Amino acid sequence: MKLTRRDLIRMSAGAGAIGLSGGWSSLLANQHALIMTTIPSTGQQVPSVGLGTVKFRGDPSSPEMAPLKETLKKFYGLGGRVVDTSPNYGNSEEVLGHLLDDLGIRKKVFMATKVDREDQAEGIKRMEGSFQRLGGKIDLMQVHNLRGTDMELETMQAWKDQGRFRYIGITTHRVRQHDEIERYMRKYPLDFIQVNYSMADQAAAERLLPLAQDKG
Numbered sequence: 001m002k003l004t005r006r007d008l009i010r011m012s013a014g015a016g017a018i019g020l021s022g023g024w025s026s027l028l029a030n031q032h033a034l035i036m037t038t039i040p041s042t043g044q045q046v047p048s049v050g051l052g053t054v055k056f057r058g059d060p061s062s063p064e065m066a067p068l069k070e071t072l073k074k075f076y077g078l079g080g081r082v083v084d085t086s087p088n089y090g091n092s093e094e095v096l097g098h099l100l101d102d103l104g105i106r107k108k109v110f111m112a113t114k115v116d117r118e119d120q121a122e123g124i125k126r127m128e129g130s131f132q133r134l135g136g137k138i139d140l141m142q143v144h145n146l147r148g149t150d151m152e153l154e155t156m157q158a159w160k161d162q163g164r165f166r167y168i169g170i171t172t173h174r175v176r177q178h179d180e181i182e183r184y185m186r187k188y189p190l191d192f193i194q195v196n197y198s199m200a201d202q203a204a205a206e207r208l209l210p211l212a213q214d215k216g
Contacts, residue, residue: 034079039167040216041191046110050082051075057090060098069099076105084194085134086114086144087126093133106135112192114171115152116144123152127159140167140192146180153188167191175203185211 035048056068072083085092093113100106113130117123131138141159143152149170156168169192170184181193185208193212195204 039191041167041189044166046082047080049080050084050110050112051080053083053085053092053096054089056085056092056095056099058095060091060095065095065099068095069102072096072099073103076103076109081108082110082112084112086116087130087133088114088116088144093130097133097135101135107137110139111137112140112142113138114142114144115156116147117152118148120148120151120155123148123155127155131164138165140169141165142169142171142192142194145172145174146170146177146184149180149184153184157188169193171195175201178203178208181208182211185215 036045037048038045051072058064083096085096087093097106100109111134113134115123115126115130117126127141130141141156143149143156153168153170156165159165160168169190170181171194172178172181173196175196178195181195184190185193193208195208197204197209
């Protein structure tokens with residue numbers, strides 16, 4: 001059961017009748033339960049909220065890594081598992097690989113990264129580099145901002161069939177690319193799409209999210 005702040009304020013008026021030793025304490029405890037998402041293609045469940053790592057960059061041996069390490073430790077300790085990165089985020093894959101090793105959780109997170117080359121050989125080189133930096137485990141590989149999509153998906157599907165990835169997908173943060181996203185969603189058996197969706201930007205709800213739901 002997911003409660004809003006308004007729900008809690010409204011129900012607090014009757015808190016005395018519930019009693020902290022009974023239903024009220026259970027109600028509060030439920031607020032800490034993770035919201036999970038089921039991946040339709042496999043049935044695997046993952047937490048709905050993940051961790052982005054665009055700011056995870058710098059010298060992996062520097063003391064400046066301490067706050068990043070603590071953030072990752074806290075995220076994992078609270079049940080977080082999905083970690084999203086990209087070779088476009090400076091050296092975030094390298095930094096992330098080191099931090100996951102230090103925490104001993106490299107094989108325990110759901111690792112997502114991206115590729116954005118328009119030459120097939122360069123795309124393969126890019127993905128092999130991601131495997132090396134992330135310790136050989138990538139759960140989800142995504143075409144970043146639809147660069148070289150058809151070519152990259154051909155390679156990615158082959159690697160998925162070989163067991164190198166479990167999932168493949170495409171990403172964009174640009175509303176102007178929604179027509180392309182829709183075309184690729186209809187053309188390929190994608191496991192994931194990554195698009196902007198917030199109170200300030202709900203364009204994805206017009207077509208893309210309903211289509212994703214229909215396709216499973």
